[in-house]
Amino acid sequence: MKKVLTIAGSDCSGGAGIQADLKTITAHKCYGMSVITALTAQNTTGVYGIESCSDEFIKNQMDCVFKDIFPDAVKIGMVASSEIIESISQKLKEYKPKNVVVDPVMVATSGSKLLNDDAIDKLLNELIPLSTVITPNLFEAEILCGFKIKTEDDMVRAARKIGENYEGHILIKGGHLEDNANDLLFSRGEIYWFEGERVHNPNTHGTGCTLSSAIASNLALGYSVEESIRNSKEYITGALKANLDLGKGSGPLDHCYKIN
Numbered sequence: 614m615k616k617v618l619t620i621a622g623s624d625c626s627g628g629a630g631i632q633a634d635l636k637t638i639t640a641h642k643c644y645g646m647s648v649i650t651a652l653t654a655q656n657t658t659g660v661y662g663i664e665s666c667s668d669e670f671i672k673n674q675m676d677c678v679f680k681d682i683f684p685d686a687v688k689i690g691m692v693a694s695s696e697i698i699e700s701i702s703q704k705l706k707e708y709k710p711k712n713v714v715v716d717p718v719m720v721a722t723s724g725s726k727l728l729n730d731d732a733i734d735k736l737l738n739e740l741i742p743l744s745t746v747i748t749p750n751l752f753e754a755e756i757l758c759g760f761k762i763k764t765e766d767d768m769v770r771a772a773r774k775i776g777e778n779y780e781g782h783i784l785i786k787g788g789h790l791e792d793n794a795n796d797l798l799f800s801r802g803e804i805y806w807f808e809g810e811r812v813h814n815p816n817t818h819g820t821g822c823t824l825s826s827a828i829a830s831n832l833a834l835g836y837s838v839e840e841s842i843r844n845s846k847e848y849i850t851g852a853l854k855a856n857l858d859l860g861k862g863s864g865p866l867d868h869c870y871k872i873n
């Protein structure tokens with residue numbers, strides 16, 4: 614069985630973070646492991662509290678995983694402080710896992726910034742260079758490239774700009790575009806579009822976490838980066854189309870729609 618590690622925050626309501634990742638990894642028939650960076654008190658209506666894990670304890674969790682069940686792929690999500698980012702980077706350098714997907718969670722869907730400038734700096738200069746694939750949403754790509762992104766042409770310009778300082782694969786997610794939900798991959802100078810119909814489902818809690826852990830699972834299974842993204846885009850579209858409707862706000866996806 615292929616093994617996938619998620620390093621992320623816990624979402625007690627089960628739709629995003631560690632919980633979404635483990636469901637996604639399981640739905641891909643991989644073995645899921647988790648290093649928890651923070652506990653959040655949240656549900657479909659909002660985030661009501663965050664308790665961060667110490668960087669020492671995060672390193673302890675990473676040692677336990679890597680020294681025993683070495684993962685075939687790692688997905689990294691919410692990393693709340695510069696100390697945590699530094700610790701995770703240090704351990705990745707030590708263990709050198711093969712496939713690392715970094716979801717650079719910097720801006721919430723509401724548009725509010727989740728990281729301070731020091732942490733953003735560490736994310737850009739220490740963690741992102743260690744990754745195979747990064748998956749910024751439109752707002753995060755704006756921070757990475759330094760200009761506003763409104764159209765698909767802007768997405769291409771942004772990917773080329775980010776690619777000037779990063780050798781890995783860049784997936785700019787189009788979940789926040791107006792007409793469609795097309796994602797763009799910039800891979801070693803080549804542009805690939807992953808076209809997705811916009812699903813009219815208000816329940817989109819955890820789409821970003823789910824997509825990045827699906828990509829990590831596909832990489833663990835041996836698919837190329839391009840195939841992994843194609844498979845993951847199909848998976849997320851299916852999980853949205855399954856029309857699960859739970860909670861009073863923006864509800865979770867049906868991670869297990871393929872098993873039903």
Ligand SMILES: Nc1ncnc2c1ncn2[C@@H]1O[C@H](COP(=O)(O)OP(=O)(O)OP(=O)(O)O)[C@@H](O)[C@H]1O
Pocket residue numbers: 721722749750751786787788789794795796809810811812813814817818819820821822824846849850853
């Ligand atoms: N309404 C939708 N219909 C179809 N696909 C969608 C929709 N919303 C998001 N997606 C897809 O979901 C994936 C995640 O993209 P999105 O832009 O929502 O990421 P995100 O903003 O990081 O998510 P999150 O808010 O969970 O952090 C992408 O593949 C995107 O195209």
Ligand SMILES: [Mg+2]
Pocket residue numbers: 716718750821822
């Ligand atoms: Mg996101």
